[in-house]
Amino acid sequence: MMRWLTAGESHGSGLVGIIEGLPAGIEITTADIQDALLRRRLGYGRGARMKFEKDEVTIISGVRHGITLGSPVAIHIANTEWPKWELVMNPDPVDPEEIEGLARNAALRRPRPGHADMAGMQKFGFDEARPLLERASARETATRVALGRVAQHFLAQLGIRTVAHTVRMGEIEIAPGYDFPTADDVETIDADPLRCIDPEASARMVEAVDTTKKSGETLGGVVEVLVHDAPVGLGSHIHWDRRLDSKLAGALMGIQAMKGVEIGDGFDVATRVGSDAHDAIIRHADGSVARTTHRAGGIEAGMSTGEPIRVRVAMKPIATVPRALATVDVATGQATKAHHQRSDVTAVPASGVVAEAMVALVIAGEVLEKFGGDSVEETRRNMHSFTANIKPIPEPESDHVDQHDMGDPL
Numbered sequence: 001m002m003r004w005l006t007a008g009e010s011h012g013s014g015l016v017g018i019i020e021g022l023p024a025g026i027e028i029t030t031a032d033i034q035d036a037l038l039r040r041r042l043g044y045g046r047g048a049r050m051k052f053e054k055d056e057v058t059i060i061s062g063v064r065h066g067i068t069l070g071s072p073v074a075i076h077i078a079n080t081e082w083p084k085w086e087l088v089m090n091p092d093p094v095d096p097e098e099i100e101g102l103a104r105n106a107a108l109r110r111p112r113p114g115h116a117d118m119a120g121m122q123k124f125g126f127d128e129a130r131p132l133l134e135r136a137s138a139r140e141t142a143t144r145v146a147l148g149r150v151a152q153h154f155l156a157q158l159g160i161r162t163v164a165h166t167v168r169m170g171e172i173e174i175a176p177g178y179d180f181p182t183a184d185d186v187e188t189i190d191a192d193p194l195r196c197i198d199p200e201a202s203a204r205m206v207e208a209v210d211t212t213k214k215s216g217e218t219l220g221g222v223v224e225v226l227v228h229d230a231p232v233g234l235g236s237h238i239h240w241d242r243r244l245d246s247k248l249a250g251a252l253m254g255i256q257a258m259k260g261v262e263i264g265d266g267f268d269v270a271t272r273v274g275s276d277a278h279d280a281i282i283r284h285a286d287g288s289v290a291r292t293t294h295r296a297g298g299i300e301a302g303m304s305t306g307e308p309i310r311v312r313v314a315m316k317p318i319a320t321v322p323r324a325l326a327t328v329d330v331a332t333g334q335a336t337k338a339h340h341q342r343s344d345v346t347a348v349p350a351s352g353v354v355a356e357a358m359v360a361l362v363i364a365g366e367v368l369e370k371f372g373g374d375s376v377e378e379t380r381r382n383m384h385s386f387t388a389n390i391k392p393i394p395e396p397e398s399d400h401v402d403q404h405d406m407g408d409p410l
């Protein structure tokens with residue numbers, strides 16, 4: 001079983017991620033993880049913090065000379081802003097006189113609608129938002145991206161690749177009918193300010209971010225993640241919590257600010273008739289099967305079909321709206337405006353990188369669930385043995401297409 005955990009606060013000394021259950025033999029270096037974290041910082045519309053803060057990576061365990069050992073991989077990401085926050089976020093008691101009057105330590109008593117502030121204060125019994133917003137912050141997603149990169153390298157060594165791209169920013173959507181991007185497109189996607197494959201839509205998205213910023217507003221959007229060359233049979237129809245679609249939806253909804261997940265054509269299939277909603281099956285000359293369309297997103301009945309896996313996730317606009325929303329001061333009861341210091345205008349491009357990592361972590365877990373293996377080589381052998389032994393569909397006796405619309409009786 002593969003499992004992973006993250007720890008760390010937004011302005012704490014650093015973040016820690018631990019992943020356990022990955023096999024030995026994954027090729028991964030500090031520079032690879034640093035590169036993954038750099039990708040998460042890209043994207044038009046992010047706030048000033050992305051520029052002045054750096055992610056400083058240390059692989060603490062589980063890797064030797066660029067190869068995983070099969071032991072837990074622990075990764076530390078230092079918050080380079082720590083010196084500024086050392087008093088405010090110190091784990092040990094500090095001299096009250098030292099933090100008295102420190103602007104950074106000012107109590108946050110005007111909770112932001114849409115963030116963790118209000119519900120968190122009530123749930124944990126805090127009288128200001130700092131103690132909970134530190135963990136609610138999406139700074140934590142740096143750890144997921146770091147762990148996700150290890151999972152991505154594992155998958156890549158098995159020939160399975162993931163890619164994410166922005167398909168919507170506010171009201172602007174990419175042109176329909178696009179070819180699904182592959183891992184070969186990652187560099188081009190990363191080079192686009194919005195991580196969008198449609199240059200015309202991207203230009204309009206940049207304008208939308210600018211207009212939104214000028215008006216003191218924030219924006220959300222939608223990202224799509226694709227998994228190429230995953231084998232048939234990941235996940236299971238046997239029980240709800242073993243379904244691949246259920247696991248992917250949970251993982252994507254577990255990213256801060258995500259409000260909806262679609263598998264394949266998602267909500268749109270609910271508007272169609274059955275014959276326009278599913279993917280017809282055809283036989284290849286070698287006895288393998290394929291689909292004529294990609295509506296199901298490569299998942300049927302909770303199992304991967306061998307087609308590209310395609311999922312989308314919708315992100316709400318950033319909650320720290322400069323044109324601050326109405327709230328109440330929890331100390332005085334006075335109606336007021338929510339606190340606002342700085343924030344991203346949008347974080348949709350960065351969320352694509354996070355979503356890609358989350359999907360990779362789910363798929364890596366499912367590959368190990370089905371094929372096991374203490375070394376990448378063993379997982380590869382098991383996977384190839386399974387796929388090589390899938391029963392070929394027999395060659396038809398004639399080219400005649402059976403027109404029985406009731407199909408074969410089961």
Ligand SMILES: Cc1cc2nc3c(=O)[nH]c(=O)nc-3n(C[C@H](O)[C@H](O)[C@H](O)COP(=O)(O)O)c2cc1C
Pocket residue numbers: 047114115116136137138141255256257258316318319320321342343344347350351354
């Ligand atoms: C990459 C990323 C960056 C984010 N940046 C901000 C931000 O700068 N300001 C903010 O208020 N929310 C930001 N958020 C969203 C908050 O983390 C999120 O709104 C909060 O956790 C509560 O939202 P939820 O109920 O939808 O999870 C960001 C989210 C992600 C994924």
Ligand SMILES: C=C(O[C@@H]1CC(C(=O)O)=C[C@@H](OP(=O)(O)O)[C@H]1O)C(=O)O
Pocket residue numbers: 010047049050136137138139140141142256342343344
């Ligand atoms: C630091 C990161 O994202 C942060 C996520 C975040 C939030 O509320 O989620 C709020 C902002 O931080 P702050 O409130 O300190 O300005 C973002 O910068 C990061 O992604 O590395």
